[in-house]
Amino acid sequence: MMHFIDRRLNPKGKSLPNRQRFIRRAQSQIRKAVKEAVNGGKVTDIGHNGRITIPSKGLNEPRFKYDYSKGKHDRVLPGNKEFSTGDQIKRPPKGGEGQGGKKASEDGEGEDSFQFSLSREEFLDVFFEDLELPDLVKTSLKEEVEFEKQRAGYVRVGSPSNLDLKRTMRHSLARRISMKRPGSEELNSLREEILDLEARGRKTKKLKELHEQLEFLEHRRRFVPYIDPLDVRYKSFTKIPKPNTRAVMFCLMDVSGSMSESMKDLAKRFFMLLHLFLSTQYERVELVFIRHTHMAKEVDEETFFYSRETGGTIVSSALEEMQKVLKDRYPLGDWNVYAAQASDGDNFASDREKCLAIMGDVILPACQYFAYIEVMDEQELEIFKDEQNMTDLWRIYAQLTGGFEQFAMRRVVKPNDIFPVFRDLFSKEDAGEN
Amino acid sequence: MAKAQEVQKPLYEGAEWSFEKLDCVYDAIEEIANTELGLNVYPNQIEVITSEQMLDAYSGIGMPLMYNHWSFGKSFVQDEFYYRKGMRGLAYEIVINSSPCISYIMEENTMTMQALVVAHAAFGHNHFFKNNHLFKQWTDAEAILDYMHFAREYINKCEERHGVEAVEELLDAAHALRENAVDHYSRPAPMSREMAKQRIDDREEHKRGDYRDIWRTLPHNEADVEDGEVKSQRQEANMAKFGLPEANLLYFFEKHSPVLEDWQREILRIVRNIAQYFYPQKQTKVMNEGCACFCHYYIMNRLFDKGLITEGAMLEFIDYHTRVVAQPDFDDQRWSGINPYALGFAMMQDIYRICHEPTDEDKQWFPDIAGSNNGIEVLKDAWANYRDESFILQFLSPKLIRDFRLFQIHDNSSLPHLKVEAIHDSRGYKKVRSALAKSHTVSAMTLDIQVADVEFEGDRAITLRHMVHDDVPIDGKEAEKVMRRIAQLWGYDVSLYCEDALTGKILATYDVTAC
Known part of the structure; x- marks a missing residue:
């Protein structure tokens, strides 16, 4: 007795609970690995490449086992080529003979680190962990592409609301013609003819023929219905990703010597989060990196985050560069412009007026959103806690906050300071929708 | 054919x-x-x-x-x-x-x-x-699916009642002893879901009657003043009572641990039963x-x-078959040990050949099957009555040793050189064959470790003994990790000593204190 059973439609993901348990177990290692992946990765990488390597410490499953490097062993191996009995062979280097490949990992030696892939969801969960995002924002960030229904031909089954009358009737007509369904006109004229003949009171052979013909046609009419289930067509829809418009994101950063690595790291997190947010909202997001000291330059991501420059600090140079790029490559109306600027707040005093002018007249009106974050360490925060005591750039930008609601500025010391900068953006969006 | x-x-x-x-x-x-x-x-x-x-x-x-x-x-x-x-x-x-x-x-x-x-x-x-015969003896094909169902349900229920973490911790400890969970000598009782349930009920019923007094309180002071002889006699009686030495560590903790609760014992039993189910497959x-x-x-x-x-x-x-039964040479990049598919298939084909078209050599080596013209029957008999070790020892022919160009290397870590002990020649066939068979024994895979002693009278410390064969020591770092898990199961201190099986010399000791 024998059965074939088709299990293909059974739910998959039977090992999901085990997977979750494993991830919980390895939480601290995974957290560290994700952090490294974030620091080492590109702004656009986030959530796309979940491949991480974690140390297997705390994850190995101990058991009593031999220490094969010691003692006496007899091994039998295949493929003897030149050895004869009694030969002495020099001990091969460790990991060679008989212990290669698989065996090493079985013995736990190859298990020092452990590589696997996190799903996008899992990766983002860890990434968001210390940013303290509200749940709502998390879901809207994690949300995958939105779908829109699009017509995709016709199908034979569907709900009545999707019935396509025109198509159905066309099929019906074609069938009626090919099956020679008698039309009402034909029948009517036949009936009239019969009535006519009967009115004249003649019971001729012709009348009888006409009666037979009428009966035949009526029978045929019943036999070939006006609309047959075969004719019915429904509109079919498929879900396709919702086409979003394009956005460009400008990352501006002060790279003069006063910016420390940890400040840059904070800035990077901020840029990543903004990019992540934008890429869920827009189909295409382009990135422009502009770094500046006393002069500004558009650079690639690598240079942006990892190279150091010396020099003074003139913020307007970066704003001018952005203005130039905007004009050349991203004509207004075609692009949604987002910008994020990170700086420690230094600026030459003489640059004040110029900054104000470019920001107020050109940049802010062109932007959907402009976020300025001032990164600083704890000590500096103490100094600048006082409202009167502000950095140069902060003082300039503070004048702009009133006039432009798309402008947000914050001081950021720890990763969990980053989110509030976004809050302005989200609250604005909510208000707009209502 | x-x-x-x-x-x-x-x-x-x-x-x-x-x-x-x-x-x-x-x-x-x-x-x-x-x-x-x-x-x-x-x-x-x-x-x-x-x-x-x-x-x-x-x-x-x-x-x-x-x-x-x-x-x-x-x-x-x-x-x-x-x-x-x-x-x-x-x-x-x-x-x-x-x-x-x-x-x-x-x-x-x-x-x-x-x-x-x-x-x-x-x-x-x-x-x-x-x-x-191993599968017949150690596994119950009729009952396994039911039993797995029971195990899953039972462990789920324990998680609900005692928390996922408590169960996880216990399973971690039990898994560490999975390879030391088989009764090598006695045939196991058949398992079934109903019986497992019945046993749990029985145990609760039985508990009231069979109260293990020695675990209830610490020994009174009189015990300490008892003279040594009486004490050692009692120790001996206890050893007999607990069936020491005991190689099935999980079984021992399931039955005799002073700190485990009933649900924990049942989980140990589940892990043990599953380990036992896979025991024949390994061999x-x-x-x-x-x-x-x-x-x-x-x-x-x-x-x-x-x-x-x-x-x-x-x-x-x-094409597919050839890839499955390929055996890369020891110096090949793809080498990862003897391929059981290759060796197994070659031996089966070879036995069939010996039965139907024997050479003179075969007639000399396998007088009882050579030329018997009933290859399928011989094979079926072998499939029923052997395990890898005995099968290789019985049926690996000189021809196959030549075909595979098998050779035996003796590796003594105290010497600078490896020695070629035997190759595929008339002097070497038997040596190669028995060495290959030996590498397929249970003891080549699992260590010889037993519960040797339990200090019933004093601090209840438990002592394990590893019998060291051929000077191959235990991996001490891993052993300590395992012992820490044993300490969870036992609740008191754990020590392990390694004894040379030939000389009786103690080679190493490890101690773990219960927290």
């Missing part, structure tokens, strides 16, 4: 499979298996699954039902990673030693592959499961795969002889 030909029309063409084709091919295979090979199998249940489901099945060590534990998740994420990166393929089938015998076959396989898998798993492995890898490969090779060839499969299908089969 030349037989009179009765050429028929092929049962299928092309790569696509369907359930109708599967049915036809199954019937054709079954006919060959019954009439020509005379296989005796459990009823078959063949399930078609997707590659995703195959990955899932991997993580539960191949069982269709398994309780949850993070370690299965660990192997899952790893398998998944390697599979997605294309670094490792999936198995074409998984077969479960149960009645009905469940074989999983993958949707992606071609029709030829499905035929091969049915012959290999649903007949080859199935026959081996049903007839090999029969070469034979089991050899048997399955022999069957699929015979059956596929016969299908082709009868004209039931096309030349294209046959070519595809041969």
Whole structure:
């Protein structure tokens, strides 16, 4: 007795609970690995490449086992080529003979680190962990592409609301013609003819023929219905990703010597989060990196985050560069412009007026959103806690906050300071929708 | 395998499979298996699954039902990673030693592959499961699925009642002793879900009556003033009572741990039962795969002889078969040990050859089977009554040793050189054969460790003993980790000493204090 059973439609993901348990177990290692992946990765990488390597410490499953490097062993191996009995062979280097490949990992030696892939969801969960995002924002960030229904031909089954009358009737007509369904006109004229003949009171052979013909046609009419289930067509829809418009994101950063690595790291997190947010909202997001000291330059991501420059600090140079790029490559109306600027707040005093002018007249009106974050360490925060005591750039930008609601500025010391900068953006969006 | 030909029309063409084709091919295979090979199998249940489901099945060590534990998740994420990166393929089938015998076959396989898998798993492995004495003795194919169901439910319930973490901690400890959880000498009682439930009830009933007084309180002071002789007598009596030395560590803790609660004992029992279920598979890898490969090779060839499969299908089969039974040399990049498929298949074919076309050498080495002209019967007898170790010792022929160019290396870590002990010549055949057999023994895989002593009178410390053979020591770092888990199960201090099996000298000791 024998059965074939088709299990293909059974739910998959039977090992999901085990997977979750494993991830919980390895939480601290995974957290560290994700952090490294974030620091080492590109702004656009986030959530796309979940491949991480974690140390297997705390994850190995101990058991009593031999220490094969010691003692006496007899091994039998295949493929003897030149050895004869009694030969002495020099001990091969460790990991060679008989212990290669698989065996090493079985013995736990190859298990020092452990590589696997996190799903996008899992990766983002860890990434968001210390940013303290509200749940709502998390879901809207994690949300995958939105779908829109699009017509995709016709199908034979569907709900009545999707019935396509025109198509159905066309099929019906074609069938009626090919099956020679008698039309009402034909029948009517036949009936009239019969009535006519009967009115004249003649019971001729012709009348009888006409009666037979009428009966035949009526029978045929019943036999070939006006609309047959075969004719019915429904509109079919498929879900396709919702086409979003394009956005460009400008990352501006002060790279003069006063910016420390940890400040840059904070800035990077901020840029990543903004990019992540934008890429869920827009189909295409382009990135422009502009770094500046006393002069500004558009650079690639690598240079942006990892190279150091010396020099003074003139913020307007970066704003001018952005203005130039905007004009050349991203004509207004075609692009949604987002910008994020990170700086420690230094600026030459003489640059004040110029900054104000470019920001107020050109940049802010062109932007959907402009976020300025001032990164600083704890000590500096103490100094600048006082409202009167502000950095140069902060003082300039503070004048702009009133006039432009798309402008947000914050001081950021720890990763969990980053989110509030976004809050302005989200609250604005909510208000707009209502 | 030349037989009179009765050429028929092929049962299928092309790569696509369907359930109708599967049915036809199954019937054709079954006919060959019954009439020509005379296989005796459990009823078959063949399930078609997707590659995703195959990955899932991997993580539960191949069982269709398994309780949850993070370690299965660990192997899952790893398998998944390697599979997605294309670094490792999936198995074409998984077969479960149960009645009905469940074989999983993958949707992606071609029709030829499905035929091969049915012959290999649903007949080859199935026959081996049903007839090999180790499987008969150690596993209960009728009951395993029910039992796994019970185990999963029970552990779920424990998680609800005692918390996921408490259960996880216990399972971690139990898993560390999985390989020391088999009774090597006595035959286990049959398992079943009803009996397991009944036993739990009985135990609770029994508890009131059989109160182990010695664990209830610390010994009174009088014990300390008792004279030594009385004390050691009592110790001896206790040793007998607890059946020391005991090599089945999990069993010992399940029965005698002073700190475990009933649900914890039951979980240890579950882990122990499952370990025991896999015990025969470890000892029969070469034979089991050899048997399955022999069957699929015979059956596929016969299908082709009868004209039931096309030349294209046959070519595809041969290509796959050749890769499965390939044995890379020791100095080859792909070398990762002796391939049980290669060795097993070669030995089965060789036995068949010895029975039907023996050489003079064969007649000398295997007088009782050479030329007996009943290869299938000899093979079936071997499949039923041997394990890898004894099978190799009995049947590895000089011809195969030459074919594989096997040689034996003696590696003494205290000497600077390795020595070639024997090669494929008349002086070496027996040596190579017995060395290869020895590497397939249970003791080559698991360490000889027992519960040697329990301090009943004092601090209740438990002492384990590792008998050291051939100077191969235990991995101390790992051992301490395992002992920390034992301390959880036992509740008191744990120590381990390593004793040389020949000289009785103590080579090393390890101690772990209970927290």
